[in-house]
Amino acid sequence: MTQTERIAEFANSVSFNAIPSATIDRLKLHLLDAIASFVWAQFQELPANVKKALTALSPDGIMPADHLAQLYTTYIRYPDFMDNFLAKESTCHPSDNIGILLAAGHLEEIQGKDFLTAMAIAYDVECRLTELFPVMIEGYDHTVLLSFSATAGAGRLLGLSREELTNALGIAGCSFNPVVTSRASYTSQWKGLVSSMVNAGCMNILSIAKQGITGPEKLFEIPEKGLNAIYKQHLDVDWSKEDFSIISRCSLKTFNAEVHAQSVLELISELAAAHRFAAGEIEQVDITTFLTAYHIIGNGEYGDRTVVYSKEQADHSLPYLAAVTILDKQVYPQQLIADRITSPDVQELLKKVKVHTGFPLHKPVKVAGMLDPYTSAYPDKVKCKVEIVLKDGKKISGEKETYKGFYSTPLTYEDVQQKFIKLNESYVDRESANRIFTLVSNLENASVKELLDAINFR
Structure with missing residues (x-):
């Protein structure tokens, strides 16, 4: 057959x-x-x-x-x-x-x-x-x-x-x-x-x-x-x-964002809640992620994700999504409307977000996938690391390998009801x-x- x-x-x-x-x-x-x-x-x-x-x-x-x-x-x-x-x-x-x-x-x-x-x-x-x-x-x-x-x-x-x-x-x-x-x-x-x-x-x-x-x-x-x-x-x-x-x-x-950004955004939310820093205190945000995320939303093969003026570009730009999560503590449709996207605060902050993988070489893909611990774990895990460097020199960092909604840590029916509401x-x-x-x-x-x-x- x-x-x-x-x-x-x-x-x-x-x-x-x-x-x-x-x-x-x-x-x-x-x-x-x-x-x-x-x-x-x-x-x-x-x-x-x-x-x-x-x-x-x-x-x-x-x-x-x-x-x-x-x-x-x-x-x-x-x-x-x-x-x-x-x-x-x-x-x-x-x-x-x-x-x-x-x-x-x-x-x-x-x-x-x-x-x-x-x-x-x-x-x-x-x-x-x-x-x-x-x-x-x-x-x-x-x-x-x-x-x-x-x-x-x-x-x-x-x-x-x-x-x-x-x-x-x-x-x-x-x-x-x-x-x-x-x-x-x-x-x-x-x-x-x-x-x-x-x-x-x-x-x-x-x-x-x-x-x-x-x-x-x-x-x-x-x-x-x-x-x-x-x-x-x-x-x-x-x-x-x-x-x-x-x-x-x-x-x-x-989060109302591309799937490969989910663990990063959850981690940023947790770091912001735990350390209560202001956006104006930030010198740089360093994000380490796996190769697929880097290519699609982090300035890889799919192109520049730092120029952001529309919903479709915003929800596929890790720099924008990280910045707006720091500022607004969430990503829902209101974070993806033109007025919010073009606001000076988020436009300034997204330029401070740098995205890279855990291994400096990206090709050959199979080799990079084996040598990069973030990429080798995907798709069973969506590993990431975020380091936020403040202007006073303080560094705030954390790592994640899943998020609420990922198949290994799924949302409940009640969670989805609340999302609907x-x-x-x-x-x-x-x-x-x-x-x-x-x-x-x-x-x-x-x-x-x-x-x-x-x-x-x-």
């Missing part, structure tokens, strides 16, 4: 009862976390503009399912406050899958058990592919892999046969190969919207495949022209052996919030329609 056939068979063979109860609880946690962003985004300008653009394509006012998949994914993705799965050479946002699964609820009557089953399938497929087929090392965006997981999960909900789903996976794999350029500095708004376009296309493809349109069965395996050859890798997974344990390695965010207290009353909390915690006994009714406010 080919890899697309195996993924299709896996997606169609899983039953709700076969998914461990601990995994179901973890999925509910991540679903509520995604819904917190989904609700908040409905009241923000950029997602509202996306909705306006998509509505303009639907003169009768009824948005088709592919556009809903795009809109719902925009809602979840835009805040950049969602979950992550970290692999040695790549990362992904498994909650990117949720938008298309919710959109499927406009096409079919879907029960909560079926939704959670599809969510487990999608999470497992994307995380496993991220671990074993890390396209980012070849310059492609991790949303390449979303095309397979979103298609598998939504295909299950929409009742595609194994043959139809195999075709859909082949078509999706040929059609969506975004490049990592959107994440490089200076980072644009498209960084947070790529996954929404992938999901729109996948919903469209599922409808086409259901009508018998075929795609390449040997998508990965075709010599020279298959994905194995194109990405210079080899995918050989026995999907029948997946037990969903990989989902327990997904992490959530405490903090994000949305200006927009949603407590009665509406409690309704959402109850629905998600008991989703196996509810329907997707009930959930959609509860979370759509605009």
Whole structure:
């Protein structure tokens, strides 16, 4: 069997009862976390503009399912406050899958058990592919892999046969190969919207495949022209052996910032609380981190992160995030608005933040990864060291290797409820919030329609 056939068979063979109860609880946690962003985004300008653009394509006012998949994914993705799965050479946002699964609820009557089953399938497929087929090392965006997981999960909900789903996976794999350029500095708004376009296309493809349109069965395996050859890798997974344990390695965010910054920001918060220094006393902030963090948010391969004037650049700039955490004691959406980003205090302080790895050489990557203790521990740990040098010569330092929300020290359901409330207290009353909390915690006994009714406010 080919890899697309195996993924299709896996997606169609899983039953709700076969998914461990601990995994179901973890999925509910991540679903509520995604819904917190989904609700908040409905009241923000950029997602509202996306909705306006998509509505303009639907003169009768009824948005088709592919556009809903795009809109719902925009809602979840835009805040950049969602979950992550970290692999040695790549990362992904498994909650990117949720938008298309919710959109499927406009096409079919879907029960909560079926939704959670599809969510487990999608999470497992994307995380496993991220671990074993890390396209980012070849310059492609991790949303390449979303095309397979979103298609598998939504295909299950929409009742595609194994043959139809195999075709859909082949078509999706040929059609969506975004490049990592959107994440490089200076980072644009498209960084947070790529996954929404992938999901729109996948919903469209599922409808086409259901009508018998075929795609390449040997998508990965075709010599020279298959994905194995194109990405210079080899995918050989026995999907029948997946037990969903990989989902327990997904992490959530405490700070509204890129995932690799989380342990640094938590450490800075702890140091600031313990030593109570003022920002004006700081001479320099030295941050030691692992290679992936350095490259993406610390002035490495993804470019200069010291020029910061927009949300998208700010939440991917470790110098900015460190500075604003020192000043504001938190990173939430209010730290990512233009007025805060351009304030003289944070602009001056971010220039004092220096980021480096634990080993001075960064190439060859495999050698650097072995010699640098911070990099060698990743992704099982997210080690960092922060040293704050004050103008009077005093040095304040500490180290961390995890953070609250990392998979080894996860947030609780109550923690995510508080995150929801903090994000949305200006927009949603407590009665509406409690309704959402109850629905998600008991989703196996509810329907997707009930959930959609509860979370759509605009």
